[in-house]
Amino acid sequence: MENEQLLEAYQAGDELAFEQLYKELFPSIYSFIFRYTLDEQLSADLAQDTMIQLQQVLEHFDSSKGTVKSFSFQIAYRMMLNKLNRQKKWRSLLPFLVPKEQFKHTSDDKMTIQHAIQKLPDKQRAVVLLAYYEDLPQAQIAEILQIKPGTVKSRLHTAMATLRELLKEEFQIEK
């Protein structure tokens, strides 16, 4: 069943439909947050919190205003930014709270791309992750990030150029 059909079923009172929706959405929300933060615990917590918040508002969700997926990503992105900003404040007060970098059990290539994505400015990183890994259309990315569709395209192109620059040496070695 499609997300929108599950939504209708849930709105009609089928509680199991939400569990199914959770199974559909949790992996992509978790992956998005993990690729953005590289923090497993934080990603699991935020993905769960997103689904809890989604469940609270879904009963009154108007599907004509967008897809369930983009709506859930909108919640996840906002929660993630709030959490990261709060962490940044705490770490400026207590610097030893810095989490360990989680570039682990990875091949060299995977580590290289993880590093490159982490080096992207925050706004560009979000666009790349949503465009490439989630394959979302421009309008939905704009909706999630609360920016203009034209900005999505320009950020994506800048991000791709930055990534190519960051990976320039790796490309040359391979050739």
Place this chain on the structure above:
Amino acid sequence: MKNEFKDQDLKEYLDQFEVDIPKVPFKQKRSKWERLIDYMLSPAENPIEKWVELFGLKGYIVLPSILILIVTLIQAI
């Protein structure tokens, strides 16, 4: 928008970034204790490690010495 990515080399690298999804059953709500325990158990950086990189094994002495000095000064004031 994946079709915007036309650079084959870049795509190959991006494809390497796979994610292992943990199996997390849906819970209506997590208690503050659960959150605190998860937070406390998440790995954190050892603050002395950077000093050890800078000063070698002396780093284990330098940072605690500075901290002791600061505490002593605070007490003196």
